[in-house]
Amino acid sequence: DAGVIQSPRHEVTEMGQEVTLRCKPISGHDYLFWYRQTMMRGLELLIYFNNNVPIDDSGMPEDRFSAKMPNASFSTLKIQPSEPRDSAVYFCASSYSGGGGGLGEQFFGPGTRLTVL
């Protein structure tokens, strides 16, 4: 298995532009998580899905952020419009609950380094 795949690996954009980050979880995993990492705030959980359904989006900073998971193998995190304070590394992670809703190890993708100028 290739592990969790994220694209792009690096994104540089200008303030006000729309940014879309993509994630392909490990096949068979039923949970998908989006995290943001900055020096100031550390690792923050933004949102997570179970079986493609958003379960908790309380970590999403504001309405400019949205996430979707149209199927079990693909998720997007969109920022519109982007602002310089959105600059961070965004990680996607997936896990398998074992079917019983239990907690499994979260496997992280390589991350997308976003810079908003």
Added chain:
Amino acid sequence: GENVEQHPSTLSVQEGDSAVIKCTYSDSASNYFPWYKQELGKRPQLIIDIRSNVGEKKDQRIAVTLNKTAKHFSLHITETQPEDSAVYFCAANNNNDMRFGAGTRLTVKP
């Protein structure tokens, strides 16, 4: 919500010595406590985890202890090596809502 505090923020040890990182959590419903290692520019990777029905777990040079009553858990690395140098994160997980500590930058000096 859950609040995880991690100490120390930086730790420097001599190769061969032990390193201990401590975390506390606030939500007594948290029941899964993983530890992640993150090397510079790379993704966090799980190194060990413990569930709330276990008090201690060991994997070679790494061990984790959990005190549910006091709501704290610790990572112990023995016989440290230069390649152990990284940032280590603890986390507390309640129903898939995972909260991370701020991280500890461990430096192992040869």
